[in-house]
Amino acid sequence: MRRTNTFAVRPRSKANERLLRELLDASASLWNALNYERRQNFFAGESVWDTADYRKQYVGVLGSATAQQVIRKNSEAWRSFFAARENGEDTAPPGYWGNEEEGRELRTYIRNDLYTLEIGERSRLEIPVGQDLKAEYGLGYHERQRLEVAGNPKWDGEQGRLELSYDEVDDTFRTFQPVTVDDSRRDSPRAEESAALDVGANTLVACTTTTGQQYCYEGRDLFARFRETTEEIARLQSKLPEDRYSSRRIRRLYRTRTRRRDHAQDALVRDLIERLYDEGIATVYVGDLREVLSAHWSAEVNEKTHLFWAYRAFIDRLATTAEEYGITTEVTSEAYTTMECPACGERNQTERRGDVFRCPCGFEGHADLGASRTFLEQQAGEDVVRSMARPVRLQWDNHEWRSTTDAPPIRWPNPNEERTNQSTPEGKLATGGTA
Numbered sequence: 001m002r003r004t005n006t007f008a009v010r011p012r013s014k015a016n017e018r019l020l021r022e023l024l025d026a027s028a029s030l031w032n033a034l035n036y037e038r039r040q041n042f043f044a045g046e047s048v049w050d051t052a053d054y055r056k057q058y059v060g061v062l063g064s065a066t067a068q069q070v071i072r073k074n075s076e077a078w079r080s081f082f083a084a085r086e087n088g089e090d091t092a093p094p095g096y097w098g099n100e101e102e103g104r105e106l107r108t109y110i111r112n113d114l115y116t117l118e119i120g121e122r123s124r125l126e127i128p129v130g131q132d133l134k135a136e137y138g139l140g141y142h143e144r145q146r147l148e149v150a151g152n153p154k155w156d157g158e159q160g161r162l163e164l165s166y167d168e169v170d171d172t173f174r175t176f177q178p179v180t181v182d183d184s185r186r187d188s189p190r191a192e193e194s195a196a197l198d199v200g201a202n203t204l205v206a207c208t209t210t211t212g213q214q215y216c217y218e219g220r221d222l223f224a225r226f227r228e229t230t231e232e233i234a235r236l237q238s239k240l241p242e243d244r245y246s247s248r249r250i251r252r253l254y255r256t257r258t259r260r261r262d263h264a265q266d267a268l269v270r271d272l273i274e275r276l277y278d279e280g281i282a283t284v285y286v287g288d289l290r291e292v293l294s295a296h297w298s299a300e301v302n303e304k305t306h307l308f309w310a311y312r313a314f315i316d317r318l319a320t321t322a323e324e325y326g327i328t329t330e331v332t333s334e335a336y337t338t339m340e341c342p343a344c345g346e347r348n349q350t351e352r353r354g355d356v357f358r359c360p361c362g363f364e365g366h367a368d369l370g371a372s373r374t375f376l377e378q379q380a381g382e383d384v385v386r387s388m389a390r391p392v393r394l395q396w397d398n399h400e401w402r403s404t405t406d407a408p409p410i411r412w413p414n415p416n417e418e419r420t421n422q423s424t425p426e427g428k429l430a431t432g433g434t435a
Contacts, residue, residue: 002160003181003324007117007151009125009164009173019137019145020173023129024106024166026061027070028097030054032104034074039093048078060132062108069109069161098255106166115162116144117177123149125175127164149175154324157181168259170399191280194384196376198337198368199287201309202355204268206368208376211279212386214369217268217394217401219309222261226308229257261308264396269317271394271401277325284327285379286315287334330379337375338367366391 011017038048055067062070077094084091098104116126126144134143160178167174198206204219233253240247276284319329339347341359351358357367369391377385394401 001181002178003155003157005151005153005155005177005179007123007125007149007153007175007177009175010148010150011173012146012148015137016145016147019129019133020147020164021106021166022061022133023066023145024108024164025104026058027066027108028104028106030058030062030067030070031074032096032098033057034071035094035096038074038078042093049075059130061130063128063130065111065114066108066128066130069111073109108164110162110164112160112162117149117159117162117175119149119153123151125149127162147173153177153179155179155181167263168256170263192282193280194283194285194376194380195276195279195281196285196372196379197287198334198372198375199309199311199314200368203368204265204309205272206366206372207272207276208369208372208385208388209276209279209281210376210380210384210386211281212389213275213279214372214388214391215272215275215394216366216369216391217272218396222264222396223308226257226261229253229260233257261310262313265310265314266317267396267400269314269321273318273321273325273327276322276327281327283380284318284322284329285375286318286329286331287337287375288331332379334371334375334378337371337378340374342370342373342377 009020011020034051034054037051041048041050055064055071058067058070074094081091081093097107110127114128118124125147127147129139129145131141133139134141139145157179160180163176163178165174165176166172193210195207195209200206200219201223202218202220203216204222205215205217207213207215207217233250236247236250236253237245315329315331322329336347338352338357339350341347341350341357341361341363342365343363344359344361346359346361349360352367355367356364357370358364373385373388393404395404396402
């Protein structure tokens with residue numbers, strides 16, 4: 001099986017960083033040039049494989065092997081595109097890695113036998129560069145570029161093709177090392193416990209486990225920042241001439257908004273799965289929202305469900321990460337979970353507004369945490385869900401999810417906040433105040 005180790009890359013000097021940026025920028029330029037010709041051929045009905053020899057054009061900066069790896073990666077993208085078309089999927093041809101004027105996505109690929117990654121007191125990565133760069137930065141003919149790395153490998157196995165990229169949001173270079181691990185070394189759960197997730201936008205994830213733990217990942221601050229960027233994009237668009245639809249700054253804001261969201265989502269999944277693994281969770285149940293991600297009367301609800309939360313991408317990340325730990329992910333219906341009182345089982349007379357769930361029986365609690373518990377009891381059985389400990393509240397600090405000692409807040413929505421409950425009796429998107 002294939003797994004990936006991730007490390008932060010730290011250039012040792014300004015010259016070291018400039019060399020690295022030139023290397024990654026040249027890789028993006030190669031990808032774009034090749035991809036442009038292939039897209040032109042595709043739309044003209046010609047073979048995408050009949051192109052110029054771009055390896056020769058970039059060998060001086062990248063080196064022959066690295067240039068070939070970028071070309072091979074582009075070919076893999078086109079083969080995946082054609083395979084998807086054959087399966088009837090409506091997908092677009094491979095895109096570009098930005099452009100020189102607005103900023104490229106800085107990325108490259110190093111063949112598995114051409115880099116050295118040493119982990120220890122002074123961890124380092126050595127990669128090849130082209131002779132033109134060596135001459136410019138004073139490297140010897142057989143010398144390789146040396147970079148410091150930070151991080152500990154989770155997986156040990158046969159190393160694969162290395163990916164090296166620049167994260168513009170975090171202003172950090174990162175390297176991703178895929179390794180082939182023997183199937184017998186797959187991590188396995190420590191017990192046979194279960195967990196259920198209620199996925200939303202105000203509370204990104206509310207989780208309940210059969211061991212009695214509850215986790216609440218808050219999303220309001222993240223969405224507020226996402227909304228601020230969206231409003232700035234709209235403001236800039238309103239100032240464009242009539243014959244223009246975008247600008248360099250607008251495209252950069254779009255890219256920053258997406259990467260910031262993806263970074264928080266990736267970190268959430270990793271943090272959650274590591275917590276669940278420590279709890280001995282073997283199965284994670286996730287509510288299936290795919291049938292209800294349709295147009296909604298509220299523009300804010302649509303923005304949260306379609307743009308900000310990116311439900312399908314979250315499920316893919318969750319399943320992939322859970323697999324690393326031997327945890328099974330099951331996407332199943334969560335109908336009625338936000339309507340049902342966790343204390344008495346009442347559905348018809350309950351009320352939910354914002355974070356608050358109330359029942360005529362006198363129960364009042366956090367709506368999403370209550371829904372995740374009800375969902376878990378539906379899937380695993382009431383008799384296996386233990387008494388609940390104090391919920392763990394987690395907030396995003398732009399780098400990682402940090403737990404606080406405070407309980408998750410329970411509050412009514414303010415007049416300017418649209419209700420965003422997505423749970424669905426009978427498969428329809430809830431819009432009223434009592435669903």
